[in-house]
Amino acid sequence: MLQSLGQNLVFGLLVGALYGLVALGLSLIFGVTKFLNVAHGELVMFGGYASFYAFSMLGLDPFLSIPLTIIILFVLGAILYRLVFSRTIKLPEESKIKNTLLVAFGLSVIFQNLALRFFTADERGITTSYFSQAFTLGGVRFPLPKVAILVVTVIFLIILQLILKKTYTGKAIRATTQNWEAASLMGIDIHKVYLLSFAMGAALAGVAGTLVAVNYSIQPSMGLGWTMKALIVMVLGGLGNIPGTIIGGLILGLTESTTSFFISSNYREVAGLVLFLLVLIFRPQGLFGSKEA
């Protein structure tokens, strides 16, 4: 009993890291640009398909295809920003959020149907020989693909922090997040910062997509479910708060796993949504957010 609870908690944490990674891109984009890109789940889907086709057509190991996924999604993100989202930057913040939300819903409808057309409605997944392997620690099983989630998430969290903290571009991104008007007066090219953040957020969604394809399955209609998870995590962690986002992901993972354990795995997602609504109503600034957010 206690052991299987422990197993559940570990699974919850590992899956929670994936939720954190999925939300990381959304949170980065929202924090910098105030675009609420609810087509994020579809970007995750595209990342998953990129890895799937790299695996099935080129025989590329899913983890080795991550750089490829990043490039594809980065370019896609840049195109989306240029073509669509950049049109809203002149709006005041509240209507900007609302309009990007609506636009992104339109995009998700388009992406879903394009995916249906080109990738078919079949469920896909990636399985390689070493995926069934696991190691045991203190009576708890650690399957490799799930451990990989944690490793990949930590790697990308570090990369993102390094970019944001150590590079000039990162500094520009952080300055723009704090106050875009002041940043633009200091000679920072806001358009470039927005474009980069959006493309980076999309690339992070792509990485998450690879992990989804490895651990779950991918299909054209998967987007909304993952967008919902990313939104939950983002609100839990506080809008645009990067460390908070990862913690939010872990909390969501744990909530889901304990719900599966004590109630039923059918109510896993419902529990996450209930948590989301409670936080929205009682602490809209997020569990770790400051009051002004």
Next chain:
Amino acid sequence: MKKNNIIKLILIIVVVALLVVLPLVIKNDSTINLVILVLLYILLASSWNILGGYTGQTNLGHAAFFGVGSLTTRLLWVNGVPFLLSFLAGGVVAVILALIIGAPAFKLRGVYFAIGTLALAQMLNLTVGNILPEMSYNPDLANYQLLPRYYLFLGLTLITILTAAILVKSRIGLGMMAVREGEDAAESLGISALKHKLIALSISAFFAGMAGAAFAYYHVSFYYYMPFGSEWTFDPMMMAYIGGTGTIIGPIIGAVFFVLLKQLLVWNVGEYHLIIFGTLFILIVLFLPGGLVEIWQKFRTFLTKKTKRRKKVLLKATIQNEDGIQRE
């Protein structure tokens, strides 16, 4: 202006009369089913528009009310409650749901309200799928007839449009629009934002619930969770935007356009109409927030300006002529 209104009234009467006699003239079931689909979408888009268009609250959980309406009606009806009672219960339960979630949901402003309602609808979708995973069959299958279903949808749609038209001309409707334009400004004028939002939500939910009830009466078999699906929110929302939010005719145009597009493109390939519709929706949100109605209005003012100018030119010409005559 008055002449315009008379023309409008005559047009409405003609369209309604055509819709009433349509199934008597065209006995083709697939055509009638198609018109029913248009009516269903008009119902959903118009009811969404009451809250989303006139009151400015982007509700991404409209499917919840549609779903609850269909679920209530179907469950009661299957279990032997007289149809009329179960039918009305669909709308009533949707309003009850609206009143329960309304107060906490409206504590959320703007985008929080949007994603909160989205979460709510997803939650109900999953929960209903968990509790009632089985297919529901129409209890009226033995003597299923299309005609009463058609007239039910037609009547319901007319009532919805009429209610919306009366509502937006009323004091409450003006209050709703004031809340849309600026919540704080409205409050400072003594308009209770919460009260107006709740009224708009309840009316919107009621008609969505009735649409669900009619859906339960119409559909032969469906999974109970199916009407809770997010497409029942997004498609009507896109229709309202494409037609023109905050207008009576907008959602109607959007719904007709949607179904026409679907019919035109269905011959070629799968769901292409959704790709085109989605693109159009994005373009309208970005560049033409008034929708197709705005295009039409711009076109009309352009035309009237042109005719006015022509009249002026003619007038000038006659005056000059008269001058000329006088000089002679």
